[in-house]
Amino acid sequence: MKWRKHFEITPQRIVIKVGSASVSKDDGSINKPFLNKLSKDIAYLRENNIQVLLVSSGAINTGRQVIDPGKKKEIATQQALASIGQPLLMAEYSRVFKKHKIIVSQNLLTHEDLRNKKRLMNTRNCLFKLLKNGVVPIINENDSVAYEEISSGDNDQLAVLVADAIEADCLILLTEARGVYMESPKLSEPMQIVNFGQKLDIPTFGKTKPGRGGIQMKVTAAQKLTRLGKTVIISSFKWPKPIRACLEDNKGTFFRPSHKVEKKARIASLVKNDAKISVDKGAYVALLQNGSLLPVGMTKISGKFSRGDCVRLYYKGECFGQGLVEFNNDEAKKLIGVKSTEIKKIIKDAPSQLMIHRDNLYIGD
Numbered sequence: 534m535k536w537r538k539h540f541e542i543t544p545q546r547i548v549i550k551v552g553s554a555s556v557s558k559d560d561g562s563i564n565k566p567f568l569n570k571l572s573k574d575i576a577y578l579r580e581n582n583i584q585v586l587l588v589s590s591g592a593i594n595t596g597r598q599v600i601d602p603g604k605k606k607e608i609a610t611q612q613a614l615a616s617i618g619q620p621l622l623m624a625e626y627s628r629v630f631k632k633h634k635i636i637v638s639q640n641l642l643t644h645e646d647l648r649n650k651k652r653l654m655n656t657r658n659c660l661f662k663l664l665k666n667g668v669v670p671i672i673n674e675n676d677s678v679a680y681e682e683i684s685s686g687d688n689d690q691l692a693v694l695v696a697d698a699i700e701a702d703c704l705i706l707l708t709e710a711r712g713v714y715m716e717s718p719k720l721s722e723p724m725q726i727v728n729f730g731q732k733l734d735i736p737t738f739g740k741t742k743p744g745r746g747g748i749q750m751k752v753t754a755a756q757k758l759t760r761l762g763k764t765v766i767i768s769s770f771k772w773p774k775p776i777r778a779c780l781e782d783n784k785g786t787f788f789r790p791s792h793k794v795e796k797k798a799r800i801a802s803l804v805k806n807d808a809k810i811s812v813d814k815g816a817y818v819a820l821l822q823n824g825s826l827l828p829v830g831m832t833k834i835s836g837k838f839s840r841g842d843c844v845r846l847y848y849k850g851e852c853f854g855q856g857l858v859e860f861n862n863d864e865a866k867k868l869i870g871v872k873s874t875e876i877k878k879i880i881k882d883a884p885s886q887l888m889i890h891r892d893n894l895y896i897g898d
Contacts, residue, residue, distance in 0.1 A: 534581045537780050539726060539787045540764065544702035544780075546664075547578065550588040550692035551707050555770035556622065561597030563622065567770060568629045574776035575669060576633035584664045586699060587637075588672045588692040589626070592618035619673055626671055636668050641675040647694040648803060648841070660699050689754035690806065697761055697802055704758055705779050706751050707770040712786035713752060725783065729759050729791045750806075755788045757802040762790045800895040803843040804855045808836035810844050810865065810888070817848040821896060826856065826889040828868035828876065838862050840884065854896040856889035 536543060555567050575585050596614030598621065623639045630637050640660065646652045663670045672695055674688055689706060696704040712723025713735065727733065735749050748767070755765035768778065768785025778784035812820070816830025826846070838844050839861045846854040860868065860880070865888065867879050873886040 534577075535781050537783055537787070539783070539789070542702065544583065544764070546584040546586075546699065546701045547703045547705065548586045548588060548692060548696040548699070548701045549575070549705045549707065549776065550689065551590065551770060552688070553590045553594045554709055555707055556589060556591030557594040561594055561618075563591075563595060563625050565625065565629075567775075568625060569632075570773065570775060571770075572626075572629040572633055572635070574774055575630075576635060577777065578780075579633075579635065579667075579669075586660065586664070586670045586672060586695065586701070588688070588695055589622065590674065590688050592622055592673055594618065595622050615675075622673070623671065630669065638663050638668050638670050640670050640672045642672055642691065642695070643675045644691060644694065646675075647691075647698055653698060657698055664699075689751050690757075693754045693758050693802055696758055696763060701763065703764040703766070704755075705776065705785075706754065706765065706767045707775055708748065708751060708767065709769060709771070710748055710767075711769045711771075711784065713748060713767055724786045727755075727786060727788045729789050757804070759788050759790045760801055762792070764788065764790050800843055800857060800893060801855050801897065803857075804845055805836070805838055805842050808838040808842060808844040808862070809847055809852075810834055810858075811847045814848070817853070820846065820854060820894065823891055825887045825891045825894070827873055827886075828865075828871045828888050829873070831865065831869045831888060834862055834865045834869065836862065844889075846889075852898045854894060854898075856895065857893035858889055859885035859887055 551571065555564060557563055575587070578585050592615040593611050594614075595618030596616070599617045600614055602610045602614060619639070619641070626637050640656075642656065646656055660670050672691075674691055692704060692706065710718065710723070712725075713727065713733070714721055714723050715736065717736075733752060735752055751767050755767060758765050765788040766779045766785045767788070769775065772778035772784060810826070810831055811833035812826065812830045813832050816826060819830070820826060836844075838858060840859060842858055843855050844858050845852050846856060858865065860883075864880055868876060868888070871879060876883045876886055
């Protein structure tokens, strides 16, 4: 196997994430030609002793074959579509991989499975055992029970969590675009390389119809994972050999990883989309000096989050860090501007006098 020229270290374990637009069509039917191409490429990687995990979207859209949701987008409808689409999708995956004498498994996960320490260890043990026995795990977002993940379309983030959890070397995010564009795709070629720490202001060119994400979300996911020393490639599922095109033919945009992985960088990889805490100048200065976030320094709470979630921090509209919170969003709103000594008067069983401890804080966007 001739590796892409940008790789400094040969990957031994790769996570591939495929979206709804690649797996299924607008009417909900499964894109069988693509699955055949994908399985053939994964078989090729396996022949070269590379372990592969597949994170697949598409269950909700596949369920449209049975239920016509019309224009309704409520969570219950999408959960029902997912519960129908998951077995249909897995049956097709099993069929195409069987041609290559590969056994696949279905692993239904939510973000919480990878954030909770106990469930994370159970998930890791299961996935490692599958890989050791030559199985290709196919990880589906458990949309039949998930709520926030469906609402936010945060499937790329799930792929980041999986890649980190199973210590993968590389994550490949397949989409319609041939990579990341800084100008209209009609007028330019995609970027070949994004160096670690490089700032990107990605223009909006729309998103694929069946999916819930966009290229900005994929770039955000890529930048989270490169902080952890892992390579990410964003490329198109439309190439004749979509995976080999990324790994051998220099297709797609290659995100170089950090060579120095900070322990706290793992915190940033867990951040929840749309969960924000805005702070005043005093809190901002204290946090930059390795302080903790006290409720008295908070000025605004946005989005939904639970205790232990990773939330973005903002000062004057600019994100400057992330951290693991000690209170949920409803509690946090009650504590805006409150001194630490007054917390227990407002929340009787308060677990902490801090909103974010310095040990659970990562400064950087």
